[in-house]
Amino acid sequence: MRPLFWAGLGSVAGVLLALLGAYSAPFLVLLALFLLFFRRLPFLLFGAFCALFCLNASSRLPQPPPRHISFRYLCLTGRVTSSTPLSGGVRVLVIRGSLPDGTRIAVRLFRRSRSSFPCGTVLKVHGSLSPVQRGSWAWWCGVQGSLSADCVAVVDYVPNLWNTISNIRNVLADEVAQTLPYRARPLMRALIFGQRTALKPQHLSIFSRTGTAHFLAISGIHIAMLVALAFWLLRRLILLRTRILIAMLLC
Structure with a gap:
């Protein structure tokens, strides 16, 4: 025993x-x-x-954004703390910053652009804010809302140690993915680097049904x-x- x-x-x-x-x-x-x-x-x-x-x-524990800023056009200045690839060439950025009135908030921003914003980049974003669903993965990660941005401007670049490590990981994943066939890139990102968000939902469901989803994460x-x-x-x-x-x- x-x-x-x-x-x-x-x-x-x-x-x-x-x-x-x-x-x-x-x-x-x-x-x-x-x-x-x-x-x-x-x-x-x-x-x-x-x-x-x-x-x-x-x-x-995550808190919902204040009611007076939900579904309104606003200006946010904050630092990119996470950059995750999604299927279809889209990346989701997590930005933690503040509004002009001093309200602290963490939002996610979906970008389909060739210009990259590594972790540690300080952005000034103009757009409309909508709260994320309570209990979702983004909510448990501390994200309070999704920002539909019309204008994104780079203000500064102030990385810390963890941002540098994340950037190295993302660059390495991008370099490895570029050497692979286009259709195999999302799968290799998930298997090698654990970036499951790059897979399409139907592919994730196949892994779940076959009982092999544990191969995508440790x-x-x-x-x-x-x-x-x-x-x-x-x-x-x-x-x-x-x-x-x-x-x-x-x-």
């Missing part, structure tokens, strides 16, 4: 760590640093960080298996201490 117990515990921990890393990677880095210096507190620290994650996530249980395998190999081959191994895997 002991191997099954540790396998189950590792799977649950892998799912929690995957969620934690996807939401806020610095939490994992801080946890790794604490594990290096404190030997007897790994489980206490892990529980504390999970509690912080839950509290932070619950305090940042889930928490897969991360748990990989972490457990890496931990076992490093422990057996290099004979490092447990706390050092955990810190290395978290990083």
Whole structure:
């Protein structure tokens, strides 16, 4: 029973760590640093960080945009935080910024244009705002509305570390896609880089019906298996201490 117990515990921990890393990677880095210096507190620290994650996530639940700006023409100045390809050569940009009256808002913008707006680009957008559907994927990502823009102007380019990593990933995905046949590009984007949004809805439904949708993403249980395998190999081959191994895997 002991191997099954540790396998189950590792799977649950892998799912929690995957969620934690996807939401806020610095939490994992801080946890790794604490594990290096404190030997007897790994489980206490892990529980504390999970509690912080839950509290932070619950305090940042998406809120609908203010009623006085819905379905109205407005001007938004903000930074591009995400750029995702869609089927048909369309890209969806997530822009987080503010209105002239100081209202903070996060919107998505659909663009069919050859001009690219990498993450970190500060845009000034004029258009009409409509709220996203409550409970949708965009809503859970913190997007409050969709902007139908008539005019988009580049104001500045102020990237941070995460924007730079996202831009490198997007450029790499674009370069790989350019070397492939046109009809295979969306599928390769999904299989290699996890960009499932590039697939058409009918193709996604085929993956769902055949039970192969897990090939398009790495889930928490897969991360748990990989972490457990890496931990076992490093422990057996290099004979490092447990706390050092955990810190290395978290990083």
